[in-house]
Amino acid sequence: MPIASLSDRIAEFKRRVVELVPHGECIVGDAPALSSYGADGLIRFRQTPEVVVLAKSTEEVRAVVSLCAELGIPFVGRGSGTGLSGGAVPPAHGVVIAASAMKGIVEIDPVDRIAVVEPGVANLVVSERSAPLGLYYAPDPSSQSVCSIGGNVAENSGGAHCLKYGFTTNHVLAVEVVLPDGSVEVLGGESPFEPGLDLRSSFVGSEGTLGIVTKVWLRLLSRPEAVRTLVADFDSVESAGAAVSAIIAAGIVPAAIEMMDALAIEACEKAVAAGYSLDAAAALIVEVDGSQEEVDALYEEVKTACITCGTTKIREAADQAERSRIWLGRKAAFAAAGRLAPAYIVQDGVVPRTALSSILGRIQELANQVGLRVANVFHAGDGNLHPLVLYNPDSTQESEAAEKLATEIVELCVEIGGSITGEHGVGLEKACSMAAMFDDGDLEAMQRLRVAFDSQGIANPGKVFPTPRLCGDAPGRYRAHALELSGEAVRF
Amino acid sequence: MSGAINADSALLAPASSADASELLASMEPQRRLRIKGHSQDPAEGISTLVCANLRGYEHSPADQTLVAATGERLGAIEQMLAEHGQRIAAFPLTTSQRDMTLGAILGSGLDTAAAQRYGRFRESLIGAEFVLPDGTRAHSGGRVIKNVAGYDLAKIMAGSLGALAFVTAASLRLYPVPRRSVRLSIEADIPHAIALIEQAHRRGIEMATCEWGQGLLELGIEGPSEAIEAAVRKLADLLERKVGELELSEGDQGSPVLGSRLAAERESFGGMIIKVGTRLSGAAELQRAIVGAGLAERGVWMHSHLGVGIHYLGLPGNGALYGRLDAVLRSMSVAGQRVGHLDPAGGSIFVGRRPGGLTTMRRVLESFDPHGRLVSPMRTSVIEETENPR
Amino acid sequence: MSVGATGPERKLIDTCVHCGFCLPACPTYQLSSNEAESPRGRIDLMRRYLDGAIGLDADFVAHIDSCLGCMACVKACPSGVDYETLIVEAKSMIHASFQRPSRQRLVRKVIFAIMPYPARMRPLARLGSLSKRLGVERIAKGRASGGVAATLASALALLPRVANSAVPARNRLYSASAPRRGVVGLLTGCVSSVLFGSTEQAAIDVLCAEGFDVLVPGGQGCCGALAEHAGEAPLARRLAGALVARLGREQVDAWITTSAGCGSTLKSYDRLLPGNPASREFSERVRDIHEFLYQQGLRADYKPLGMRVAYHPACHLANAQGIVDEPLALLRAIPGCEVVLPGQSGTCCGSAGIYNLVEPATAQVLGKAKASSIAELHADVVATGNPGCLLQIARYSDPGLASAHPVELLARSLRASTA
Known part of the structure; x- marks a missing residue:
């Protein structure tokens, strides 16, 4: 087959894709709708796709992917578009295959x-x-x-x-x-x-x-027979951190231990009025679940650990409604940061659990140096922190400082033995930070898996792995793999 | 390189990742290797690469994580962790399992009674360091329990039978030893055992172990004493017995009553063992089919990590029953794999329904090891299955 | 900032962080699975329009038009985005700057030439009930696939089979029939005053029984809500201004409305008529009847009505005004009245102002879904605090299912004989 130009292949794709999706929908010419698929939950990155397919069945997805493969057109799958690392941002000249209509x-x-x-x-x-x-x-x-x-x-x-x-x-x-x-x-x-x-x-x-x-x-x-939830306030992040360690050291595996600092508490309260204390420096949400007897035994131990570590107030969820309210506040935390500042970056890093209090201090220092505010919510039990870097998007200087700070925070996580992402993924946002965690050999091993699945490099290219185009010139770190040299594979 | 290893030797036992990397990078492409936990009988034209000399570990008790070289043995790790009130997600059944290196546990995809509570061993694996067949050193994951940076290559190493890379270290999530553990042994055939498990789930009882074999169901209950007593009361209720009439034993050694019987059977077993996975309720159908095909009367036995639907089928003799079992599994659309001592030249390890993704498995194997340097029953079987579809 | 042709404000748009929490709440997204048919998608369209990345074309307009304005997203939004203002501004911008196809223009022209004016609406209502009896609307529906005929078919299909009872006399002060607690004015509106005389009568009866004098001024026109929600800002402003001018001087403790859709606009005249102290003062006194009765507390003697009531929370009551528990509490105050909510009770019924006239396909799917979830409840009557919802639900329900405004049930309970 003669190699057609990209624009010819895209035109052909647009012509043929419609018949492949008899039950779903193809968005081809509706420019505003295409534009609305340009970003996921992280709106800083955007790329308008050529076509969006709202598939209804595996067969439709298969047919569309086959056409992508035949014409060498990149695609990205999309669910609800709530990702926070730009993972569902379409590749350039690419196709979005959305699963939003496959919800059976x-x-x-x-x-x-x-x-x-x-x-x-x-x-x-x-x-x-x-x-x-x-x-x-x-x-x-x-x-x-x-x-x-x-x-x-x-x-x-x-x-x-x-x-x-x-x-x-x-x-x-x-x-x-x-x-x-x-x-x-x-x-x-x-x-x-x-x-x-x-x-x-x-x-x-x-x-x-x-x-x-x-x-x-x-x-x-x-569903566990019993669940009990409490919110314990502390007058410092350190003592809240100590309570987390004390609970874990007692051999308890709570269903959840969440920590919020004062600024995060303020945001959540403004958003959903969950009843958190606005005067606490930090709060823990601790939940234990299991059989009634297990919960009764462990809940008292959790309370004792909080008291020993100097909690200033314990609020116990009296019923399911109060428990829901407590969680509603926590789960709204990211979006609620919008109540504190016109813009913010949600960061996602991991440190060994025992390093939580110390990294908070370091984050505060870094933030103070550039005069920015950072609200913190963590999954404290597994060392997963979510600093929310607040800034004013009208100021270019502040926006740049915020991005730099957010990157410094995750790289700090790696420095103390953690990870650049605990749950949001690498996506577009952190592809360049991968090099902080993985060396060339590591990335090469991952590429070997990738080429085995996708020899053409059409499945969500440009994500996860650092590329010179994305990360500026870092070509010195790159070594060609044997397969590339022999022409059996390409890096993308 | 330390110089301790002669690259021409039939047994290669590097003491570090760096040594292993240098060793592999310096070899001619046509050298064939098999990866093992410790030394094996020599094989014609194949050198053995063992992890037994890779030693050392870093335990972070407060973080409940362990990074250990793959030459460390399960028994020693268990002992060390017990001093800190912690354990890993493997409850060895036999002495020889306790003597396995971490590398062998990983590579073989060993399952134990711990799968009920903690999932398969891979679920506790939070990172790995390995050397690719061409000597490239790499790692994936890390030492924190939550981490989604990059591909999870640690888990794909688990059960890969040494066909992808030489794993030199593993990072594991650890768990606190429960306050108290008891084991309850109940005479029950599989349909009854399944019904009992289902009722226990409905009553809010989550078992820590759930083993079945030789007509015996052994359930582990772990947690605070009050919780255990309540769970035992509920189970007694379900069995319509008094608590005092139940066969209870203290301790978390996997499955003490059943385990010792199974261990004896396994250690002395000379036949072929096939591991299969089903839904929980599929176990009853599987057993019925085995009986129905006349395999049970010819001495085929079944042990199960019943709650998670993982079963071992023992075929006595020299493999004469293999074809009949294969047909039974295929008719039920159950996929199986031979386990234990496997000979790469001994035909496909896959039994019954072919597992999904064979073509991709082959591409992955060829991508990690383009020159086929690693000799593994995984590789030979996957190639055989893709070239000669049954 | 006034509603007008300048389009949505960047500042309001930027409060949306694109988290997507609104998606499951949005009826049009749930139906279409299309991002551009969701609240955050529509806000993103506004953002992209302001950025100059997309134009104000027919596709853009279609995605904004498809919004029901049910405000379910507002409740789901953790960032507190003022979607109501944004969508109204976007619709107004379209009205001011986009040349709709002639058919659409004509449809809207006809709607807004008739609906806000009771004198023009009344003959249509009579025609409606006649045509229903003759089965004319089926003929109209069969012929039309868009345009005025289709709209007419939709409109006729919505109209009740029997034109509702007589309208209470205007320009009268109905006296409290219990120890006097104050004086209120009743807002009669447009469509409601033609089709729902019985609701007005019930409101008067209940308020009087609760000890309020009720003033019903004549010459009230439409409040402008229908026009505002459809983006017809100039008309909305004109109607709102006229209403404030007509009623502003009346001395009442509160202005009572029985229509949820009107209430949400009546309470925010400041958005339509910014910087006008009279309109702000007027808005501050507006109360939905459920809200008012609940705040004042029921004192009258409500007698048992053994019935099962399916309550449908009107979007403009529950989402736009946050009036959720009050109607339930009032209905439950009737002895023997069992109140039940349909599944997915928070989903719009598809009425949404003039939506079921201009977007009949989506409205039909939502209307059928709502009717069937209500039918599952096997209730004696469906109650909801918005005239549009009453028409929409009745249209898709079994003709045997009675429908009523909650205040009508309260009135019926007052009249009932003691059991």
């Missing part, structure tokens, strides 16, 4: 505790639909009312209850995927053991760079 629940099996769902179904809907059977889906990202299971698979999403229950990868038994060559495979099985290489584990969290998920087998859990 295929099966919920109460004995085997398995749900089979389409990728567009919202995380919370799985739990809502399982509730009459006494079951629920454990991973609960803050955006769970919106974010899709497909997006959760792509990002290996976490949430407040991951400390005890694990992340998306621990709850996905299998995925049906459309690979970048247009083939459809089921990776994993109905039990956690499936023979062969564990491709399921690589696919979960691959941020759309290995293909598009079209069906997911989820492990459900029985």
Whole structure:
């Protein structure tokens, strides 16, 4: 086949794609609608796609991906577009394949505790639909009312209850995927053991760079018999941190331990009036769940640990409604930061749990140096911090300082043995920070996985991995892989 | 390189990642290697690369994480962690499992009774360091329990049978040893065991272990004493017995009553063991099919990590029953894999339904090891399955 | 800042951080799965328009037009985005700067030439009930796929089979029938005053029984809500100005409205008529009838009505005015009255001002869904505090299902004999 120019191939794609999607919808000529698919939950990055496909079935996704493969056109899968690292920003001259119209629940099996769902179904809907059977889906990202299971698979999403229950990868038994060559495979099985290489584990969290998920087998859990939740106020972040360590050291694995500093408390209160104390320097939300007897025993120990570490006030959720209100406040934290400043950057870094208090001090120092405010919310149990860097977007100087500060914070996390991202993913935003955590050999090993799935480099290119175009000139660090030299593979 | 290793030797036991990297980078492309936990009988034209000399660990008790070289042995790790009131997500069944290196546990994809509470061993794996067949050193993940930076290459190493890379260190999430653990042994066939598990779930009881074999169901209950007593009362209720009539034992050693029986059976077993996965309820169907095909009367046995649907099927003899079992599994659309001592030349390890993604598995294997330097039953089986579809 | 042709304000747009929490709340997104049919998508369109990245074309207009204005997103928004102002400003900008196709222009012209004016609306209502009995609307529907005929078909289909009872006399002060607690004025509106005389009568009966003198001034026109929500800002301003001029001098403790859609605009005249102290003072006295009765507390003797009531929370009551619990509390004050809510009770029924006339396809899907979730409740009557919702739900429900404004049920309970 003669090599057609990019614009010819795109034109051909637009011509042919419509017939491939008989039940879903293709957005081809509607410029405003195309533009609205330019960004995900992180609006700093934007790229208008050529075409958006609202697919209705695996077959439609397969057909569209096959056409992309045939014409060499890059694509990105999209769930609800709530990602916070720019992972669903379309590649240049690319196609968005959205799962938002594939939101069916295929099966919920109460004995085997398995749900089979389409990728567009919202995380919370799985739990809502399982509730009459006494079951629920454990991973609960803050955006769970919106974010899709497909997006959760792509990002290996976490949430407040991951400390005890694990992340998306621990709850996905299998995925049906459309690979970048247009083939459809089921990776994993109905039990956690499936023979062969564990491709399921690589696919979960691959941020759309290995293909598009079209069906997911989820492990459900029985709703715990009892849950108790408290909010403990502290007059310093250090003493709140000490309470976290004391709880963990006692051998307790709480369902969640969340920490907020004063500024974050203020934002959440303004947004949802969850009843947090505005005069506390830090607050912990601690939740224990399990059988009634287990909860009764552990809850008292948690309280004792908070008291020993100098809590100034303990608020106990009296009922489910109050518990919901407490969580509503915490889950609204990111968007609520908009109440404190016209713009902010949500950061996502991880440090060893024991380093939490010390990194907070370092963040404060860095922020003071450039005169910016930082609100902090963390999943304290697993060392995952979310500093919210507040700034005024009208000032170019402040905007730049904020971005620099946000990057410094995650690189600081790496320096003390942590990670540049705990749950938001690398996406576009942190591709350049990958080099802080991984050397050339590491990145090369990851590329070997990638080329095995996507030899053409059309699945969400430009994400996760640093490229010279994205990160400025850092070519000195790059070594060609043997396969590239032999012409068997290309880096993208 | 330290010079301690002669690259021409049939047994290669580097003491560090750097040594392993240098060793692999210096070899001619046609050299064939097999990756093992410790030394094995020599094989014609194949050198053995072992992790046994990779030693050392870094334990962060307050963070509940462990980074350990893959030459460390499970028993030693267990002992060290116990002093800090912690454990890893592997409850060895047999003495030989306790003697396994971390590398062998990882590479073989070993499952233990711990899978019920903590998931398969891969779920505790938060990072790995490895050397690619061409000598490239790499790592993925890290030492924090929450981390989504880059691909998770640690988990794909788990169960890869040494076909992708030489894993030199692993990062693991640790867990506090529970306040108290008891094990409850119940005579129950599989349908009854499944019904009991389902009812226990409905009553809010989450088991820590859930093992089945030889007509015996052994459930582990862990947590604060009050919680255990309440759970045992509820289970007694479900069984329509008094608490005093139950067969209870204290301690978290996997499955003490059943475990010792199974261990004895496993250690002395000379046949072929096949591992399969099903839904929880699929176990009953599987057992029925085995009986129905006349395999049970020919001595085929079944052990299960029942709650998670992982089963071992023991085929006595020299493999004469293999074809019949293969047909049974295929008819049920259950995928299986041979485990234990595997000979790369011994045919495909896959039994029953072919696992999904074989073509991609092959591409991954060829991408990590383009020259086929690593000799592994995983690689030979995947290639065989993709070239000769059954 | 006044509603007008300048378009949505950048400052308001920037309060949206694009988190997407509004998506599950938005009925049009739930139907279309299309980002451009969602609140954050529409705000993004406004942002991109201001950036100059996209133009004010027919596609842009279609995505803004498709918004029901139900404000369910406002409740879901953690950032406190003022979507109501944004969407009204966007619609006004379209009205001022976009040349709609002639068919659309004509449709809107006809709607706004009739609906705000009771004198013109009354003959249409009579025609409606006649045509319904003759089955004319089915003929109209069969022929039309857009344009005026389709609108007419939709309008006729909405009109009640029997024109509602007589309208209470105007320019009268109805005296309290219980120890006097104050004086209120009743806002009669436009469509409501033609089609829902019984609601007005019930409001008067209940307020009088609760000890309020009720003033019903004549010559009240439309409040401008329909026009404002459709982006017809100049007309809305004119109507609002006239109403304030007509009523501004009356000495009442509160102005009572029985229409949720009107209430939300009546309470925010400052947006339509900025810097006008009379309109602000007027707005401050406006109360929805549920809100007013709940605040004052019921004192009259409500007698048992053994019935199961399906309550539909009108968007402009629950979302735009935050009046959620009050109607439920009032209905539950009736002895023997069991109140139930349909599943997805927060989803719009598709009425949404003139929406079911200009976007009939979406309105029909929502209307059917709402009617079927109400039917599942097997209620004796469906109650809702907005005339548009009453028409819409009745249109898609079994003709055997009665519908009423909650205040009508209160009035019925007052009249009932003691059990």
